[in-house]
Amino acid sequence: MENENMTLYTVSVFSENRVGLLNQISIIFTRRRLNIETLSVSPSALKGIHKFTITTFSDADTIEKVVKQIDKRVDIIKAFYNTDEDLVYQEIALYKIATDQLIKLGSIEEMIRTYNIRILEMNETCVVLEKTGHYEETQALFSELSQKVNVLQFIRSGRVAINKSKIERLSDMLANLNSRKPEGYVEDDEYAGY
Amino acid sequence: MSELISGSEILMQSLLKEGVDTIFGYPGGAITPVFDALYDFQDRFNYILTRHEQGATHAAQGYARVSGKPGICLVTSGPGATNAITGIGDAMMDSTPLIVIAGQVQAELLGTDAFQEIDLVGITQPISKWAYQIRRPEDITWAVARAFYIASTGRPGPVVLDFAKNAQIGKAEFYYKKCEFTRGYIPYPEISTKQIESAAQLINDAKKPLALVGQGVILGNAENELKSFLEKADIPAASTLLGLSAMPTNFRLNKGFLGMHGNVGPNMKTNECDVLIAIGMRFDDRVTGNLKTYAKQAKIIHLDIDPSELNKNVKVDAKVLGDAKVSLKLLTDAIQNAKHGEWIDSFKEHEEKEFEKVIKKEVFPENGPIKMGEVINLISEASNNEAILVTDVGQNQIMAARYFKYSKTRSIVTSGGLGTMGFGIPAAIGAKVAAPDRKVCLFVGDGGFQMTMQELGTILQEQIGVKIIILNNNYLGMVRQWQELFFRKRYSSSVMINPNFGAIADAYKIKNQEVKDRKDLKKAIDEMFSDDKPYMLIVETEKEGMVYPMTPAGDTVTHILLGDE
Known part of the structure; x- marks a missing residue:
């Protein structure tokens, strides 16, 4: 996709849940001229903390600097990066096909078994298929479907990823950060931040 | 429940709790309620009205650099806020603790292209340490406490508070607690x-x-x-x-x-x-x-x-x-x-060589036009090397940095990372306000002077005793130097036809003198230092002077031009 020295990195960011965080993160990529390939944002297991999972093609030196710059932002709790070997990761894709076209194909049992497809919706006009997997897998299904029928809509999510090589629980990390709190210092109720 | 007071008064009380004694600013529509509250606090704050918001930020920077405390700057929304951008960017590059509090349209108008609305948080996120929009009076103390903590701890930097007008007017209780901790920000890492x-x-x-x-x-x-x-x-x-x-x-x-x-x-x-x-x-x-x-x-x-x-x-x-x-x-x-x-x-051998080839000619010339280096050296010595040096940007800056002498810390205020022309006059104002007992000498070129010379009005109004030394070569000297060295002397847009600087100083009631001849220099400097009042010394310097030594941009650090090639 990019030049050969580039590796696909997955950047994971835990942040405070405040307006404008995505902008703070994305401008750091923009400044180093890195394109964000995929992006997924959601609340984490702990209330008030959001998690960003970002993939980008970069060289090792640049990604390290970018992640340090992200981590430096006051509203960012922690940022780190991994390559694919360190991660279990997944994407989800949805495919919309006209019902009559799908029926004309005859049987789709084999395709469903091969690709582990789920059918989410089926009505007179359209069928919506779902497939989870790596980019290559969801892409392969798209290619095969496209050869056979007209895919009306295709959408793929950003990556979600879990680190498999080291134990780093968010709660432990927070406890570690909170241990820096000055003795006797009581924080105001963490501001809701809207 | 304690008494409810307006957001604007909460801001004033919060600033007092943080030990603020000086505020630089410029009023306008969306910050008027805060200025109204300030009217009741005139006895507690030294408020300085600059002539432009950029001036307010640079003055606050000068104040911060000399005092070590965060500089406070109060401006209005829209153009007031955008005028402050250069100072915010400058403070980010030079790690200067600066808190810019800007007015903003009321929260319900946000995003409607209301009059003087600008997305200040969006604009300043990449060039500030923290930018936050206050939309409710209840959040003011929280935001101000964090602003001071973030701006002044660790590697210092600018913080922007975008203060919606409804939060300035709305009422809340005043309860202030200084911020000492925020997760995810480790200002002083444990040393390994x-x-x-x-x-x-x-x-x-x-x-x-x-x-x-x-x-x-x-x-x-x-x-x-x-x-x-x-x-x-x-x-x-x-x-x-x-x-x-x-x-x-x-x-x-x-x-x-x-x-x-x-x-x-x-x-x-x-x-x-x-x-x-x-x-x-x-x-x-x-x-x-x-x-x-x-x-x-x-x-x-x-x-x-x-x-x-x-x-x-x-x-x-x-x-x-x-x-x-x-x-x-x-x-x-x-x-x-x-x-x-x-x-x-x-x-030593390098010091001797540099003295022989560069310094002797620059600082101790016996004839020819006045050199920047000799002016700076004479002024430094006349101040017993105890003055605070403020510079603008360009040849004046580098010459001053090279030939001024320092005996105390925090004695240079200059725009390093961003290289902001026009920084000098307002920064000198801030420096003098922070250190009224010290001499503050500003070296500024004829170009940079004209970028923020409206701040002479601030000097007039507040009678701030800065000593302004214009090193006038009627060129944008550093640009001209690069054009001479690397662009075959094609002086594109670097020639200046200048006004009568002395007449400008007169208009602002600032004592001044113009020196064109070396023999008059010492006497003029003595006159400049004869009191602690504002003074402008205009020195006509060598027209095509060069700053040496010079390593051309991107060259090896040891490839040094000495001007005798």
């Missing part, structure tokens, strides 16, 4: 003993060590720790532009100024030393030149408080993450006493 030990080992093994001193030493109040460290291991040192005055000029181990127009000795020795110890500096390209040929022979030690600076521009052999004051103390304890007499003496 292992890192100290590896750095100490390299220093103990060094035969030819060289230290590079940055502003981190000043920001960390680590001047004494630096001195003990350098003396214990007998290490020669040189400063970056912003690190100047961390060591007195006459300190035995001070070998001068680094970088593009720095002293020949430390630049040559950078590529000769065996251990390079960088303290609170960031290996800016104006210091390093070409990184591919920079100090390749040396083991590099980098002390810095900001983890993102380590290994950013230069790969280091030993890093020490932490506050310079503590790191230097631990490092001094961990190293052995040493003597490097021969190595230190080896700087």
Whole structure:
């Protein structure tokens, strides 16, 4: 996709849940001229903390600097990066096909078994298929479907990823950060931040 | 439940709780409620009305750089806020604690392109340490407390508070608690003993060590720790532009100024030393030149408080993450006493060469037009080398940095990273307000002067006793120098037809004198220093003067032009 020295990195960011965080993160990529390939944002297991999972093609030196710059932002709790070997990761894709076209194909049992497809919706006009997997897998299904029928809509999510090589629980990390709190210092109720 | 007061009054009370005594600003529509509250606090704040919001930010920067406290700047929304952008960017580059409080349209109008609405948080996120929009009076104390904590701790920087008008008017209880902690922000990282030990080992093994001193030493109040460290291991040192005055000029181990127009000795020795110890500096390209040929022979030690600076521009052999004051103390304890007499003496030949080829001509000319260097040297000496130097940007800045002498810390205020022309006049105002008992000397070119000369109005109104020295060569001197050296003397847009600067000073009731002849210079300087009132000294300097030594941008640090090629 990019030049050969580039590796696909997955950047994971835990942040405070405040307006404008995505902008703070994305401008750091923009400044180093890195394109964000995929992006997924959601609340984490702990209330008030959001998690960003970002993939980008970069060289090792640049990604390290970018992640340090992200981590430096006051509203960012922690940022780190991994390559694919360190991660279990997944994407989800949805495919919309006209019902009559799908029926004309005859049987789709084999395709469903091969690709582990789920059918989410089926009505007179359209069928919506779902497939989870790596980019290559969801892409392969798209290619095969496209050869056979007209895919009306295709959408793929950003990556979600879990680190498999080291134990780093968010709660432990927070406890570690909170241990820096000055003795006797009581924080105001963490501001809701809207 | 305690009494409800307006958001604007909450802001005033909060600033008092943070020990603020000085505010620079400019009023306007969306910040009027705050200025109304300020009216009742005139006895508690020294409020200074500048003539432009950019001036307010630079004045607050000058104040912060000299006092060490955050500079406070109060402006309105829209154009008031955008005019403050240059100061915010400048403070970010130069790690200056600055708090800009800007008015904003009321929350319900946000995003509607309301009159004087601008997305200030969006604009300033990349150029500030923290930017936050206050939309409710209940959030003011929380935001202000965090703003002070973030701006002034760790590596300092600018914080922007975008203050919606409804939050200024709306009422809430006043309850103030200073911020001392926020998760995810570690201003003073714990210093690793292992890192100290590896750095100490390299220093103990060094035969030819060289230290590079940055502003981190000043920001960390680590001047004494630096001195003990350098003396214990007998290490020669040189400063970056912003690190100047961390060591007195006459300190035995001070070998001068680094970088593009720095002293020949430390630049040559950078590529000769065996251990390079960088303290609170960031290996800016104006210091390093070409990184591919920079100090390749040396083991590099980098002390810095900001983890993102380590290994950013230069790969280091030993890093020490932490506050310079503590790191230097631990490092001094961990190293052995040493003597490097021969190595230190080896700087002499470069010093002599630089004196012969550059300094003698620049500082002690016997005939010809007046040189910038001689003006700066005379003024520095006339102030007993105790004045605060403020500069604008360009030849005036580099000449002043080279030839001014320092006996006290926090004695230079200059726009280093951003290189903001027009910084000088307002920054000098802020510096003088922060240190009314010290002399403040501003060196400014004819170009930069005209970028913010409206601030003479601030000087007039407040009678701020800054000494303005215009080094007038009727050119944008540094641009012209580059055009002479690299663009075949094609002086595109660098020629200035200037107004009568003396008449401008007269209009603002500022005492002034113009000097065109060397023999009148000393007397004029004495007159300038005869009182503590504002003064403008206009010196006609050599038209096509050059700043030497010079390492062309991107060249090897040891490729130094001396002007005799």
